[in-house]
Structures are given as structure tokens and as C-alpha cells.
Amino acid sequence: MIDVLDVQQSLGAAPELAAVYLSAFGAPGYDEDAARAEEFGNEQLPLHSQRDGFKLVAARSDDRIVGFAYGFTGQRGQWWSERVAEAAPAEIVEEWVGGHFEIVDLAVMVEAQGQGLGSALHDVLMADLPHERALLTTWADDRPAPRLYRRKGWQVLVPDLGWGSALYGLRLR
Secondary structure, rough: OOEEEEEEHHOOOOHHHHHHHHHHHHHOOOOOOHHHHHHHHHHHHHHHOOOOEEEEEEEEEEEEEEEEEEEEEEEEOOHHHHHHHHOOOHHHHHHHHHOOOEEEEEOHHHHHOOOOOOHHHHHHHHHOOOOOOEEEEEEEEOOOOHHHHOOOOOOEOOOOOOOOOOEEEEEOO
């Protein structure tokens, strides 16, 4: 079951979301540590929850969160948008960066992966957005996340931004 959580529900679920974050991004090949997961729950999520257009969806199994995805309206002046603007070609930045829906994280606990949950989270997150376009960065190499986004119609805008991530875009209208 996938639910859209409001800001208060998202912040209340921060410890569970951080546990999912650690399971997904602490796996070999991603190698995030417990401190990074704690930072996600205590700093990143509260900051992002205050941004315009914040949307978080969570998947539950046996009444516990096993996956989530979230994003918000990205604008120039925000850390990620500026980092992309410095690395991407000017024509991409002009057309895509600012006023976009920015997917920040999509994470599924290791034991729940491979069952279509990431795809379902993506679809619920992207449903009914008022934005014209969406952006995200994901691994530049061949991993499950980039394959998922390509299956969902995302296009590679910049194959490598210089830090091992590719910039993907999706037109929503």
C-alpha cells in the first residue's frame, strides 16, 4: 500500500524513513553510512519538507515503511539546482532548471527490492503534479535506478555531470 504523506506525517515518520534510507543506500555499491542516514532524517528531510511542492509517498508492508520517494519544486538558488547549473550546458539549464519537480530520493529496503515497489512509488509520486517538467540525478553507470527511470520515459539530458551522476529529465505536459 502506497500513501501520500503530508509534511507532519513525513516528519513523524523520519526515523522509519531514515531506516529505509540506510537499508537502500547503505547496501554495497552505494555505501552510505548510519551517520548519513541520520543526517537525512534529522536535517535533509526537515529542510526539504518546507519547500514548495513537497510531496512524499511511502510504501508500507505489515504496517511498517519499506520504501519511499519524495521531491519538491526545484528553483535556482537551491543547492542541487545550482550544482546542476554549474555542470550542465547552458541550454539545458535554461530550458530545464527552475520551477521543475525535483525527485530527491527513491529508496526501497533491500529485502523489498525486485518486486516492482520502486516503479510503483515513482508512479504515485509523479501523479497529478502541476509542473511542466521534472529533473533528477542518478548514477551515470548501469544500475537498477537509471534503468527504472529510462523505463519510465525519463531522458538522459547530461550523461555525466562530473561526479558520477547523470542528469535526467521528464516532460510532464
